[in-house]
Every structure is written in C-alpha cells, then in structure tokens.
Amino acid sequence: MSERQGPAHGLSEHELSEIRMLIEERTGICFDESRARFFSTRVKEHLCAKGLERGTDLLRAMRKSNIEYEALLEGLLTQETSFFRYPSVYEAFEKRVLPELHVKKFWKNPRTLRIWSAGCSTGEEPYSIAITIADSLSFSDSWNVEILATDVGRLALKQAERGVYSGRSLGSVSQEQLAAHFTKTQNGQQVKPRLRKLVTFAQMNLASAVYVGRMDMIFCMNVLIYFSEERRRALVQRFYDTLEPGGYLFLGHSESISKMPVKFQAIVLNDCILYRKPTAEELQKPELVAEGRA
Ligand SMILES: C[S@@+](CC[C@H](N)C(=O)[O-])C[C@H]1O[C@@H](n2cnc3c(N)ncnc32)[C@H](O)[C@@H]1O
Missing domain, CATH: 1.10.155 (Chemotaxis Receptor Methyltransferase Cher; domain 1)
Known part of the structure; x- marks a missing residue:
C-alpha cells in the first residue's frame, strides 16, 4: 500500500x-x-x-x-496541557513577577490583580496560576484576584469548570499543593471551591477582538504556534494594548516574538523569556529598559 x-x-x-x-x-x-x-x-x-x-x-x-x-x-483542536507545564515559567512568575506587581499595586484602591489565560484548554493553566498566587504569602485575602480563562473549545471549558483532574496532568503538583488545593473525589482530584472562585471561564475566539479590559498579566502559552505569522503579529499587538504598563506576557517555550515590531522588553530568566510592557516613562527613556527588547 x-x-x-x-x-x-x-x-x-x-x-x-x-x-x-x-x-x-x-x-x-x-x-x-x-x-x-x-x-x-x-x-x-x-x-x-x-x-x-x-x-x-x-x-x-x-x-x-x-x-x-x-x-x-x-x-x-490540540488541547494538550498539564499543571505547571513549564516549572521555570511559574518560578519566574512567583519569584519575579508577583513581587514586582505586589509593590506596584499595593496602594491602589481597589487592590486588584487581573490575569488572562488565553487558550486555557481544560483549565490546568489558570488553576496553576491561581495556586501560585494562593501560595504566595504576599497576596492575602485583601487582594481582589481575577483570572479570566478563555478558549475556543467548549468541551475543554466544561472540563475546566468541573476542575477534576487525574494522572499525568497532575504530575508537577506537589503533595503539599494537592493537600491544600484539591479534594479527592471518585474521578480524581477536584480543585477546591476557594481556588475555583478566582477563575472565570468563558468561550472566546482569539481571532475576534473581544474586549476583556486591562490585564496585569497574560498567559498565552502554546497557542500562537498554531497561527499564521500575520495572525500572530495581530494577536501579540492586541496583548500589548491590553496589558497595563509594567504588565507581563507569558508565552510557550517555542514561541518567540523577537522579530515583531512590538515594544515588549524581553527578560531572560534561566530557560524562559518573559515579555514586559514598558511604562510610559521607560518608553521615553530607552536606557530604563535595561534587560533588552523583544
Ligand atoms: C495546546 S493548548 C495550550 C493550553 C495551555 N495554554 C498550555 O500551554 O498548557 C492550545 C489551546 O488553544 C486553544 N485555541 C486554539 N485556537 C484558538 C482560538 N482561535 N481562540 C481561542 N482558543 C484557541 C485550543 O482550543 C487549545 O485549548
């Protein structure tokens, strides 16, 4: 044959x-x-x-x-995902980004942190973000944390809303995190309501420009790889416009925006690159953008 x-x-x-x-x-x-x-x-x-x-x-x-x-x-749709898919990204998120945003937003009223998981698949990514924030001592209950998790796939979103996981998907979740944030059920481990309350799931097509409000962080990992160069550029520009000055974009390991004309500051940490939107002051004085540009 x-x-x-x-x-x-x-x-x-x-x-x-x-x-x-x-x-x-x-x-x-x-x-x-x-x-x-x-x-x-x-x-x-x-x-x-x-x-x-x-x-x-x-x-x-x-x-x-x-x-x-x-x-x-x-x-x-390719919906492969898992909790803490890239541990180094979550480490950078916890150790670099959260403390920076904590200082930046501490005196704001209301004290809000808004995060968008764009292309969240079955929910492991937004819940990993929620766990990292919940485990970070600096974010007490006095913070209003909103995680918007969107995907074009309705079936994946249904699973995400149930929040029940098992097997390989939980491979990078520690015993302490399991004990603190999950409840054992017949079908696996279910994310506790306290964490689920932080995440709002919505069906959204990234090819349509839907207004989501200003964000402090956007996670769009392993989604751009499936798009044409033209769509990628348009979406990255949209992420830039959506982020607050000083906000961060997190992409998957194989996704680079180095050749795009957006003004993100690329921050290389161990084996991951974070993209930070400079503030207006930094844009006027490029020497303030010390760690390089994407
Ligand atoms: C490989 S998964 C990535 C999941 C997660 N971000 C991660 O890195 O583990 C890619 C996701 O992007 C979603 N997706 C693809 N095209 C999309 C579009 N146009 N709008 C919204 N979501 C899309 C797919 O449904 C899928 O759930």
Whole structure:
C-alpha cells in the first residue's frame, strides 16, 4: 500500500482545502504541511461519524450552522496541557513577577490583580496560576484576584469548570499543593471551591477582538504556534494594548516574538523569556529598559 494518503472517499483535495480555509479564517488556526495528515484524517472521521456522503455536504452544513461548524472544530483542536507545564515559567512568575506587581499595586484602591489565560484548554493553566498566587504569602485575602480563562473549545471549558483532574496532568503538583488545593473525589482530584472562585471561564475566539479590559498579566502559552505569522503579529499587538504598563506576557517555550515590531522588553530568566510592557516613562527613556527588547 502506498504511504501517501489520498483524499478520503467523498472528500476531494479541493473540499479539504475549503474546510481548511474556513477554519483558518474563523479561528486563525492554520494546518500547514506538517499537520495536513492530522487534518485530513480528522475531517474524514467526522464525515463518517456524521453519515455524510461528500465534503460539500459537510461544508454546506458548517456554513449554515454554528453547531455543525463547532462540532468539526472540536476534533481539530490540540488541547494538550498539564499543571505547571513549564516549572521555570511559574518560578519566574512567583519569584519575579508577583513581587514586582505586589509593590506596584499595593496602594491602589481597589487592590486588584487581573490575569488572562488565553487558550486555557481544560483549565490546568489558570488553576496553576491561581495556586501560585494562593501560595504566595504576599497576596492575602485583601487582594481582589481575577483570572479570566478563555478558549475556543467548549468541551475543554466544561472540563475546566468541573476542575477534576487525574494522572499525568497532575504530575508537577506537589503533595503539599494537592493537600491544600484539591479534594479527592471518585474521578480524581477536584480543585477546591476557594481556588475555583478566582477563575472565570468563558468561550472566546482569539481571532475576534473581544474586549476583556486591562490585564496585569497574560498567559498565552502554546497557542500562537498554531497561527499564521500575520495572525500572530495581530494577536501579540492586541496583548500589548491590553496589558497595563509594567504588565507581563507569558508565552510557550517555542514561541518567540523577537522579530515583531512590538515594544515588549524581553527578560531572560534561566530557560524562559518573559515579555514586559514598558511604562510610559521607560518608553521615553530607552536606557530604563535595561534587560533588552523583544
Ligand atoms: C495546546 S493548548 C495550550 C493550553 C495551555 N495554554 C498550555 O500551554 O498548557 C492550545 C489551546 O488553544 C486553544 N485555541 C486554539 N485556537 C484558538 C482560538 N482561535 N481562540 C481561542 N482558543 C484557541 C485550543 O482550543 C487549545 O485549548
């Protein structure tokens, strides 16, 4: 049998390409050569599961109904995640960023810290952020902590709201953290209500410019890698505009914005890079931006 897979029965290359373009146009996710096989396999499976004969039937249904469109999209999302996925990022968050923002915002009234986990998948990332803040002694109950966690995938968000985890996902959670922040249930470990209250989950497509208010930090890890260069630039610019001066952007390890024309200050700490939005004063005096620019 030939190694190369041709189009699925009833699914032409042209139809596949139309579906690919529809998904990219609406979500920004692009399926390049390296993910072409994954894409065609998933679309073919979906076509069979729906009992549809031809790709045109699927396209018609997706264009007509958002439910049909989302049903296919769900199967195309890569939602791999885990608690404290990059320990060095959380260490930098705890030891560098939180103390800095604590000092900066301590005298503000109300004393609020707003964080956006953009592309939060099944919730491990926003809960890791919440645990780090809860374990940081400097953030007592007198702080108003708001974590907005958004994703385009509805199924992942449902799981995130339940907050029940098991197995590999919990691999980097310490015994102390398990005891302090989780309750054992029949299906795994459930995040305690006190922590769940800090996180608001919402379905949101990053390809649409939805207003979320000003943020002190944005975590958008392992999401930009799926977008085209153009979309990446637009999104990074939007993150810049959304952040408070002195706020931070956290990206995944393989995501670099070094060639983009935004004015983030890149801070290299061990094996991670943090992106800080300079203050107005720092922008006027570039020598104040000591640690380099992205
Ligand atoms: C690989 S997961 C990353 C999860 C988490 N941030 C982490 O690093 O562990 C990528 C997530 O981005 C979401 N995503 C992809 N395109 C999106 C879009 N256009 N709008 C919102 N979320 C999107 C996917 O549904 C998925 O949950």
